Amino acid sequence: MEVFHQIDWQEFHFIREVWLWAFIPMLVVLVLVLASTRENTKWKALIAPHLRSHLFTKHSTIASLSPSILFMLIGAFLILSMAGPTWKKVEVPGGKASAVLLIGMDLSQSMLTPDVQPNRLERAKLKINDLLKQNPGTPVGLLAYAGTAHPVVPICTDYNLINHHVESLHPAIMPVRGSQLKYALFIADSIFNRTEAPSTLLLITDDINRDEVHQITHFLQNNHHKINILKVSTPIGGAVPGFKQGTTLRDKSGNTIHSVPDAAVFKELDQHQRVTVYPMTLDNSDVEQIANEIRKYRDFRLDDESNDEQWQDMGWYLLIPALLLLLMWFRKGWMIHWCWIGAFVLVSSCSPDHPQASWWYSNDYQGQFLYQNNQFEAAANHYESLPHKGIAYFKAGNYEGAVSVFELDTSAAGHYNRGLALSQLGQLEEAAKAFVTALETNPNLNQATEQLKQTEQLILQRDSITQLMGDAIQLKESENKTPLKERQASGKDEELTSDTEVDELPDHGDRVTDEVETDITKAEELERPEEMQQQTPQKEAQNIMLRKISADPAEFLKRRFRFQKEKYYADVKESEEIW
Numbered sequence: 001m002e003v004f005h006q007i008d009w010q011e012f013h014f015i016r017e018v019w020l021w022a023f024i025p026m027l028v029v030l031v032l033v034l035a036s037t038r039e040n041t042k043w044k045a046l047i048a049p050h051l052r053s054h055l056f057t058k059h060s061t062i063a064s065l066s067p068s069i070l071f072m073l074i075g076a077f078l079i080l081s082m083a084g085p086t087w088k089k090v091e092v093p094g095g096k097a098s099a100v101l102l103i104g105m106d107l108s109q110s111m112l113t114p115d116v117q118p119n120r121l122e123r124a125k126l127k128i129n130d131l132l133k134q135n136p137g138t139p140v141g142l143l144a145y146a147g148t149a150h151p152v153v154p155i156c157t158d159y160n161l162i163n164h165h166v167e168s169l170h171p172a173i174m175p176v177r178g179s180q181l182k183y184a185l186f187i188a189d190s191i192f193n194r195t196e197a198p199s200t201l202l203l204i205t206d207d208i209n210r211d212e213v214h215q216i217t218h219f220l221q222n223n224h225h226k227i228n229i230l231k232v233s234t235p236i237g238g239a240v241p242g243f244k245q246g247t248t249l250r251d252k253s254g255n256t257i258h259s260v261p262d263a264a265v266f267k268e269l270d271q272h273q274r275v276t277v278y279p280m281t282l283d284n285s286d287v288e289q290i291a292n293e294i295r296k297y298r299d300f301r302l303d304d305e306s307n308d309e310q311w312q313d314m315g316w317y318l319l320i321p322a323l324l325l326l327l328m329w330f331r332k333g334w335m336i337h338w339c340w341i342g343a344f345v346l347v348s349s350c351s352p353d354h355p356q357a358s359w360w361y362s363n364d365y366q367g368q369f370l371y372q373n374n375q376f377e378a379a380a381n382h383y384e385s386l387p388h389k390g391i392a393y394f395k396a397g398n399y400e401g402a403v404s405v406f407e408l409d410t411s412a413a414g415h416y417n418r419g420l421a422l423s424q425l426g427q428l429e430e431a432a433k434a435f436v437t438a439l440e441t442n443p444n445l446n447q448a449t450e451q452l453k454q455t456e457q458l459i460l461q462r463d464s465i466t467q468l469m470g471d472a473i474q475l476k477e478s479e480n481k482t483p484l485k486e487r488q489a490s491g492k493d494e495e496l497t498s499d500t501e502v503d504e505l506p507d508h509g510d511r512v513t514d515e516v517e518t519d520i521t522k523a524e525e526l527e528r529p530e531e532m533q534q535q536t537p538q539k540e541a542q543n544i545m546l547r548k549i550s551a552d553p554a555e556f557l558k559r560r561f562r563f564q565k566e567k568y569y570a571d572v573k574e575s576e577e578i579w
Contacts, residue, residue, distance in 0.1 A: 008087045015084030015311055016362070022082070026075040033068055070325055077322035081315035088312045099197040099297050100155050102141045102188055103128060103162075106205035107171045108179040109249065109578065110259040113206065115238030116280070123280065124204045124232045125166050130284050131202075132159040134291035138199075141191060144169055147176025147578075148569045149183035150561045155191065168554040175558075175565035177578040181205075181212040183569075185219045192225050193446045200226045200294055206233035207261040213269060220274050226297075228290055229269065229277045233261045249578075364388065371395075380405075390417055399424045412442035419451060428459045460563075 014020065105128075111121040132140070141155040142162050152165050171177070181203075188201045208216075208229070216227060237260030240249040249257040270277040276293070278286045361369075367382035367389075376396035383389035390405035399421045406418035419434030435452040438445055565572070 012085065012087040013311075015086055015313055015315075017083055019079055019083040022079045023076070026072070026079065030068055030072055033071070034065075070328060074322050074325050077318045077325070081318040081322065084311075084313045084315045085318075086311040086314050088314070098138060098195070099294070100139045100141065100192075100195055100199045101136055101294055102143065102155070102191055102199065102201050104149075104184045104188065104201060104203045104205075105142065105144045105152075105166070105169055106179065106203070107144045107146045107169055107174050108206075109171050109177060109243070110179075110206055110240050111232075112171065112241045113233070113238040113259050114241070115234045115236065115259075116232060119241075120206050120232045121170070124230070125169070127204065127230060127232070127280065127287055128166050129163055131287040131291060132162060134284070134287055135159075136291045136294040138294055142166065143184060143187055144174070144557075144561075145179075145181065145184035146171060146174035147178035147180055147574055148174065148561070148565055148572055149180070149187050150174075150557075150564055151187060151191075152557065165553060165557075168557055170554060173554050173558040173561060175562045176569065176572055176574055178575045179205075179207075179577070180572075180575075181208070182215045185215055189219060189223065190446065190450065192223060194450075198224050198226060198297055200228055200297075202228045202230065202290065204230045204232060206231065207259060208265050208269065209262070210265060213265055216269065216275065217272070220272070226274045226276070228293070229266070229275065230280060230286065230290070231261065231266060231277060232280050233259070235261065235263060237261065367392065387413065387417070390414075390421075394421055394424075410441075412438045412445050412448070415441060416445060416448045416451070419448070419455070423451075423455060428455055428462070431455050432459065457567075460567075 105124065107121075111124070112119045116123045139155045139157050140153075140159065140162055141151070142153040142165060143149060143151045152169070153162055156162075184203075185201075192199050192201075220227065237258050240257045240259050241247070242249050251257055266277045269275045278290060280286055363382045363384045367379040367384075370376075370379035370382060371388075371392055376392045377398065380389050380392035380396060380398070380401065383392055386405055386409050390402045390409070393399070393402035393405060394417070402421040403418055403425070406414050406421060408414075409417070415434050415438035419431040419438065422428075422431035422434060432452060432455045435448045435455060438448040439452070442448075
């Protein structure tokens with residue numbers, strides 16, 4: 001057969017070489033059968049003469065040895081087949097990877113220029129809304145950049161969430177003024193590293209300088225992604241508004257600063273093979289072109305790969321000659337007593353979930369079968385491979401078991417997986433140490449870098465909330481210790497003081513109540529004030545903390561960006577061009 005002519009003898013080996021030991025019992029059976037043929041004459045004495053011709057063949061050395069030779073050949077083929085001869089690794093067909101769209105919004109001060117009504121920024125927000133209505137069909141993320149760059153919404157498929165956060169974008173929420181595209185490209189590169197499909201970075205900006213052209217070119221040299229640029233400015237430009245309403249920015253000489261896009265830069269970028277510049281249009285034709293381009297590369301076919309851990313079992317080819325030889329087994333005089341039972345056992349099999357599956361399948365094979373059927377806990381109990389066992393425990397929600405298994409794996413992937421399991425257990429400090437160890441083992445493990453950043457951020461948020469709750473409890477305790485001040489009378493009850501006896505109160509008219517009226521709502525005195533006294537300090541601390549949280553998403557983003565600036569951009573200073 002052609003398949004055997006292509007054998008790579010350097011790679012040839014048996015997957016289940018333990019089956020080769022079956023040759024020993026086969027030879028023992030063969031010897032016993034050959035020995036039994038010498039006693040045929042004793043049987044002839046016990047069988048009627050007219051039946052002997054039907055039960056015994058004529059004495060011939062070849063005729064007596066043929067069944068034994070056939071038994072040996074069939075047994076050899078079956079044993080070699082069960083041993084799993086192989087010389088070729090399994091080729092995993094390339095799957096499909098889904099591309100993503102990352103929108104980078106320029107939030108420099110020049111985006112407020114009113115050469116596009118009402119201004120460039122508001123028109124850009126409308127364009128994003130129109131683009132998402134076109135349904136590009138890919139997950140979408142959002143980041144904002146000015147003097148620094150910050151993720152706003154991670155890659156997701158909820159377009160309404162993107163639109164909700166887009167409305168909150170404004171230059172005032174950025175911690176550093178200016179326009180530094182290089183930081184946005186750095187974040188985009190870290191996000192795109194998680195997908196194998198060629199994805200798109202959509203930059204919505206009013207201008208790009210010469211230095212940023214080199215940054216874009218360098219970004220595209222290190223990956224296979226695309227950059228689309230939506231230019232939201234007119235060729236004549238306009239005066240850049242000042243940081244106070246009704247003013248304009250001025251340079252050191254007192255001249256008004258005008259933002260005029262460099263047409264030559266956009267033309268040069270548009271000539272790049274993986275850069276497309278879209279001028280903003282009054283209708284939706286610009287975003288329609290962008291959406292169509294994104295949908296074109298939505299699904300990406302991955303290349304076929306060879307699995308280093310799995311080899312292609314070629315033993316089934318040996319079953320063909322074994323079955324053909326088995327057809328001769330039923331010729332008169334060829335039945336070798338009970339030996340066919342062993343052949344039947346050898347060719348029989350069962351499913352991987354059968355109680356006797358261990359007779360035919362390795363533990364890892366049974367574990368993989370259970371894993372594919374979402375029986376993760378049972379799969380973990382079967383796996384002998386530590387990485388597979390740990391992942392199965394993780395999928396089953398048994399994070400303690402996953403941690404104990406990943407501790408035995410000293411590779412970078414093992415430390416990284418242990419960190420993920422520790423994060424699920426809430427052991428953030430230990431998880432951060434695991435990610436650090438993974439990076440020390442393999443500095444190129446980008447996933448560990450991202451997880452380390454997220455874990456450190458969660459630790460800071462947890463510590464901040466804990467500190468805030470502690471401060472709230474201390475504040476409440478200090479308020480309880482503060483002596484009450486005398487409440488002075490007001491209005492018509494000028495003679496009513498805190499020393500007035502109860503029986504001196506007037507018995508007619510309206511009762512004085514603690515009533516507060518604001519522009520939002522009107523709160524009256526509680527009918528059951530004793531309920532307030534029953535609140536625990538933790539509950540009151542939570543209420544105080546909730547009252548400090550602003551409902552404005554822009555304020556939330558501003559605080560988050562300020563925190564990220566102090567952590568990741570501590571050395572970044574504002575440039576001279578703060579617009």
